[in-house]
Amino acid sequence: MELKTKNSKLKILHISSARSWRGGEQQLAYLLEELQALGQEQLVLCVRGSAMEGFCREKGFAFMTYRKRFSANPLVGLKIGRICKKHSIDLIHVHDSHAHTFAWLGALFGNKTPIVVSRRVDFPIGKGRFSQMKYHHPSVRKILCVSEEIRRVLLRDYRFPERTAVVYSGIDLEKFPFKNTGILHREYRIPEALPLIANVAAIAPHKDYFTFVRCVDILVRQGVQAAFFIIGGDGGDRPAVERMIRERGLEGHIHLTGHRADIPTILPEIDLLLFTSKTEGLGTTVLDAMACGVPVVATAAGGIPEMIGDGETGLLAPVGDAEKLARQVIRLLGDRALRARLTERALGRVRDFSKEAMGRGVMEAYTSLS
Structure with missing residues (x-):
C-alpha cells in the first residue's frame, strides 16, 4: 500500500x-x-x-x-x-x-x-x-x-x-511561566527562604525513587537545608517508597504530593530538579525544567545525556549512584554562578525539543x- x-x-x-x-x-x-x-x-x-x-x-x-x-x-x-x-x-x-x-x-x-x-x-x-x-x-x-x-x-x-x-x-515552550507563585511553600508551610528539591514523575519502578530517597538521606545527614518533594501519582512503587522514607526517618523532610494537574504553575518554584530514573526513553520532565529555568541534577539513563550535557546544561551522575547525585546537588546549591550558567545554556538547548x-x-x- x-x-x-x-x-x-x-x-x-x-x-x-x-x-x-x-x-x-x-x-x-x-x-x-x-x-x-x-x-x-x-x-x-x-x-x-x-x-x-x-x-x-x-x-x-x-x-x-x-x-x-x-x-x-x-x-x-x-x-x-x-x-x-x-x-x-x-x-x-x-x-x-x-x-x-x-x-x-x-x-x-x-x-x-x-x-x-x-x-x-x-x-x-x-x-x-x-x-x-x-x-x-x-x-x-x-x-x-x-x-x-x-x-x-x-x-x-x-x-x-x-x-x-x-x-x-x-514540549510546549510557552506553557511554563518563569514566575515563582510560592504555592508549594504555602501549601506545605515551608519557610520562604528554604529551597525546594523535587522529582516530578510517577512513583514507578523505572523512576527509581529509592535512589532519590537514599540521596535525600545523604543530603540531610550532611546538613543540607532544603525541603524535598516527590510530585507524581502512584505508578506501583508508592507503598515501598513510603516505607523506605519511614525506615530512614525522613517523614519530616520528604513530601509526597500525589498527582498534580498544576505542574506548569509549581515547577518554576522548584530550586532544583533531582531526576533519578534508572531507565528513561528521553524524560520530558527534564525538558520542562530546562524550559522554565530550573537547574537539573539527573542520572545518565537512556536519552537523558542527549538533553543534559554534564557541566553544560545540567549535572549528571551514574544510574543508582546516590552519593554522586548528592555531591552534584551540593555543588549546584552552593554555586550561584554555575546555576546561572547551566540554566542559560539549557534554555538554548531546549528549543530543539x-x-x-x-x-x-x-x-x-x-x-x-x-
Whole structure:
C-alpha cells in the first residue's frame, strides 16, 4: 500500500491503550495538535473511559473507543481493520506496546494499512517469537524512537535499521511561566527562604525513587537545608517508597504530593530538579525544567545525556549512584554562578525539543513511507 504524495492530506489512525495520563499520552496530545495545524485528518482509537477519551472530547478530536479487556484481544485487531476500511485510513500510528499488538493482530487478519510505531522505552525488544514477529512484520514501516539511545538499543535485535528514525519528544515552550507563585511553600508551610528539591514523575519502578530517597538521606545527614518533594501519582512503587522514607526517618523532610494537574504553575518554584530514573526513553520532565529555568541534577539513563550535557546544561551522575547525585546537588546549591550558567545554556538547548519540531519530525517520517 502506497501513501499519498507529500503535499496531500493523510488520514491517520492513532491507537492508544493507556487508561491513565502519563508522558506518552501527553506526547500524543501534542502530536494531535501539531498534525491538526499541519492540515492532517486524524482519528483516535482509545480505551473506553480513559484519560485520552476525555482529552479528545474536551479538545474536539475525532475518536472511537474500545474495551481493552486484555493486552492481545483479537477483537480489537478486527475492529482496527474495519475502521481502516470504513474511513480509508492511510496509516496507523501506535503509541504504546499494547496498541502495537492490536495493530499487528489487525495485520494478521488481513489489514494492509502501514503501521508506524512510537517507541519510548530504552530496553531491548523481546527475544521471544511474539515480540520478534510483532516488530518485524512487513506492515511495520517505521519505528520512531524518541532518542538516539533508544534507537541504539532497538537495533541490537531489530534487523531493519532503514525502518527506524529518531524524533525527539517535544514540549510546549510557552506553557511554563518563569514566575515563582510560592504555592508549594504555602501549601506545605515551608519557610520562604528554604529551597525546594523535587522529582516530578510517577512513583514507578523505572523512576527509581529509592535512589532519590537514599540521596535525600545523604543530603540531610550532611546538613543540607532544603525541603524535598516527590510530585507524581502512584505508578506501583508508592507503598515501598513510603516505607523506605519511614525506615530512614525522613517523614519530616520528604513530601509526597500525589498527582498534580498544576505542574506548569509549581515547577518554576522548584530550586532544583533531582531526576533519578534508572531507565528513561528521553524524560520530558527534564525538558520542562530546562524550559522554565530550573537547574537539573539527573542520572545518565537512556536519552537523558542527549538533553543534559554534564557541566553544560545540567549535572549528571551514574544510574543508582546516590552519593554522586548528592555531591552534584551540593555543588549546584552552593554555586550561584554555575546555576546561572547551566540554566542559560539549557534554555538554548531546549528549543530543539519543541512540540512543533516533534510534529514536523513525525510528519516527515510519515511522508517518507511513500
